[in-house]
Amino acid sequence: MAHIIKTNELNKIFTLPNGDSLHVLKNINMVVDQGKLTILRGRSGSGKTTLMNILAALDFASSGEVLFDNVKITQMSERKRCLLRREKIGFIFQSVALIPTMNAYENVEYMLRLAGIRKNRKGLVIEALRMVGLGARIYHMPQELSGGEQQRVAIARAIVHKPKIVFADEPTAELDTNTAIQIMKIFKNLTDKEGVTIVMATHDVGIMEIGDRVYELEDGGFIERE
């Protein structure tokens, strides 16, 4: 099985304003399999968001390596990271974070613009929205959609440019149970049927069942479960 991501002895140390240092990630070694749903679980403060940020080239590691598609990204320049993020990565935020001045369609389409994809934008957007189960109301503004619908749009946006990997940071945290289940179904569908690689951070115990690989984080270190 191909590893999209592999980390070696990844460490992250934060320096607090008062001079103290906070060792958030300690010698993390992990892999992310292609086409699988990898789950990072842990309580708040366990470091899972920090880990995800580093994997997604949003943040820098203090020491150690991250290999993305067999390319070392830890020392990459900001410009290259930007390119990486827009072409090969999709990100879903906890707070949804749709652009309020664009409707659902435009929000999703915008990712394509950023990625520099010109051909067949409309087709790609419609398809992505279909994949998340949004056929109707795609021209509505985010404020006019329910929480669940907004998250679906966010997912569509994260996959429309066919990235190598999608990161989802606590995507169901602000949703009610039913909606959360639906969202998880979408994720499962994406990995199983469409072959999308997903890494998800969550503190929800119930979700663990769905994951192909689960990493449990505690105090910056792993307790792996299969």
Add this chain to the structure above:
Amino acid sequence: MLVYVIRKIWNKKWIAISLIIGNVLLIGMIVGNIVYSNAVLNRVLVRDLNNYMTETGIYPLQNRIEIRMDRIRSDRSVARKVKQLEQIVANLPQSMELDERMIISSYFIRTNYLFSPDDKEDGAYVLDLAFLSDIEDHSTFMSGNMYSNQLVDGAIEVIVSRSAMIQHDLMIGKELYLADVLNEDGDPYKIRIVGVFQNSNEQDLYWVESPDSMSRQFYMDEELFKSLFVDYENPQQKWNSVWYVLYDYSNIKSDQVDHILTTLEDLSETIKKIDVYHYVEHFGQTLKDFQVKQHKLENILFLLEVPILILLLIFIYMVNNQMMLLERGDIAVLKSRGASNGHIILIYLIQGLIMASIGLLLGIPLGLLICYALGNANAFLEFVSRSSLEIELTKGALYSALLCGLSSIIICLGLAFIHTRETIVSHKRKLNRSSRGSIIRSFVMGFVFLGIGIYGLYSFRIQANALMQVADLDTSLDPLLFLSSIFFIIGAAFIVQGIFPILLRLIYQLGIKLWGPSSYASFQQVIKGSANQGFIILFLILTVSLGIYSASIARTINENEENRLVYSTSSDLVLKEKWESNEDSIEIYITTMRELGQNVNESSLDVYYVEPDFNRYLQLEGVDKATKVFVNNNVQVSVDKGRVNTKLMGIDTKDFGETAYFKTNLLDKHWYHYLNDLAKDENGVIVSSNFKEKYGYKLGDIISYQDHNGSGRSTITGFVDYWPSYQPIIKEQDGDGVVKEIDQFLIVANLSKLQASWGIMPYEVWIKAKDSTGFIYDFARDNNIEYQVFEDLSSKIINKNNDPFFQGTNGVLTLGFIVILLVCAVGFLIFWILSILSRSLQIGVFRAMGMSKLEVFRMLIQEQLFLSVIPILIGLIIGNIVSKLYVPLIQIAYTTSEQIIPLEVINLQEDRIRILMIVGVMIVLCMLLIGKLISNLKITHALKLGED
């Protein structure tokens, strides 16, 4: 709670500071304005009163009341009235609320006198036996001494003036008998001359009537007169009373004028009832004229200030709004912890009070400083150092300041009320409100305001022609006219606000395939942005156009007046010496011959003049160029309908061209062409165009002109509408108040040719100075020269600059301009900084999605271009348009006399550049800030911000 509020304010230092700035400026401007008008008006009042005295020689603030007994009324009733008047007079200063300068009373008995007690009265010798209060303090004796306060040897001692001495042929010691003034024994009273007095000080105001005019008065001791002759119940003598009340006006304040005039009215009424012989006051008219000026100045200054005050209120509204938007979260938290709406409003009330208090604390001193600056305003954006105005913080200023503070608090409270009422639901609903609705609203508001503005423009244009006929003191700045122009600006701003998103959408659609991610995102943001955005567009357009408009008004008014002065004077100095001549001897000859009964042919007597040395002027240190200009205002030109009075000028074309001032755009070609044509033909003349229009003269025609001293026949080399110092039309008002335009005619000839016909006659010397004109005063004094004509352009311009209307207008508009720039800059920065801070989550998302720092920067810059730069440029354009439309009408209020030359609306490049520069600096500052913010933005932090 106070601590909470203070901490809250401290946390948002920059917003708080902007709010404070807004409050301070608001209060400062209004206090400064009121205090300034007051100070200037006080000065003008004293100046007007002094001018009255200079022109008429009469002390301005005085009453004179006279009551006589030799009229057909019961003496007793008059005597009682005298008593009444004594009381009134004594109280007058107090009733007027003025300080008493002097009260002079004089009672007199007019009587025939005899040289000996047995003489028969023949009516030829009359004197006034009188007293003049306090005469001993104001006179000295030429001979003799003061009278006694008792009868001396049975006689009343009196003093007289020198003119009385001469008139009545008196000597010290001479005794006279008063035929009509009898003592208890029925015998005439005896008076004895003991002294001859004169005024001890020429300048003494006491001598309302000079001793020279007192040829009939014989003065005695006041107490003695009263004890002998004054009986209010049973008057035995007929005496007359005169009072002069002189008030001190050195400290008079303009706000006393109303009271004085009312008291004067009451006094008139009272005097009428008493039915006196003579009642005069010298200041009613001066004060009434002053009041007109007072109202005009106060109105104009206030009017010009109103838009700026409104802008400041809008600014305060905006900043308060921003602050509350930011604090939504805090408010929600407080409410969730049990705070009621009332509590929240109380918090903002406290905040409002703090802001208003600081505003008052700093604003009032600022106002006084502004007043000082206004007093030193010389022209637009120009300050000089002048002798300081007496500045006084009036009650009116304080009240206005408090009112402003109150308005600020009300705005704060109003906003607090609105914000606390909104729940999340209604807030979201508001966001969803269709943008189409707001566009329609903008257009509706726009057309309504614009409509009113244009209506005002046209109705005033029609009036304007009538107004231009009579340029007098009463022509004030019509508030409605000014309001129309402001409405026009507001209307235009609203329409732009409405069109903006439509246009942007159009541009967006046109290039929809082309836009990169930065441009795309910025378009989305500006087209569908918040109501706040629309507001900032409106605000920027209003501020900038108002700035340009203010600048234009100020510049045009000043330039126009200065141009008029320059045109009518035409040179730095215009001088005409009194030439030595034989005129006087001819006068004497004619008079003598007439007395001898001989006929004289006056026209055969030639007047010869001695020409002063012109070269003296050329050699003067301060003179750049000088030229001779012969001016004769009473030359006649024969036309088919009779004769036309014409002004004849004789010039040296080259020197004249180099010395005189003349704007080159007044004629269809440069005026030097006309001069050259004149120079080519020695017998040529330049004439005014009305000769062509009214009498059909053409180029090359011969025109004849003459007066009793000489004549000429010349060829017309050119027609001109304007010429240095030439006034094409004079407006006269006839008895019925109808204004007629009277053409003035002009002929300009070569001086040499004129002197050949007329001989060397007195001419004017026009001088262009190198620098200042001070040298001429020394020259005149050193050489004892008497000038018949003396005009100094620079002092005329200084007078105009010192005129309170100009000064005040310049001051207010300049300050307004500066305040506008300040407010624009601060508002702009706040809006942008807050806008970006509130979008840090969004920016984080963009960055996470792979947008580079540069692309984010580009996106924000493009937004700035649309939301700030373009509105500012539009503001410049609107400002220009409004100026061109309205300034010519507004300018009428400042025309001190006829508009001789065409009005130019001045829009200086400098002012535009100033605004653009300030804006440019602001934008650069903003870009730096944005850049810094983006660089420092940790994506992970930004994203976390949303995660709460």
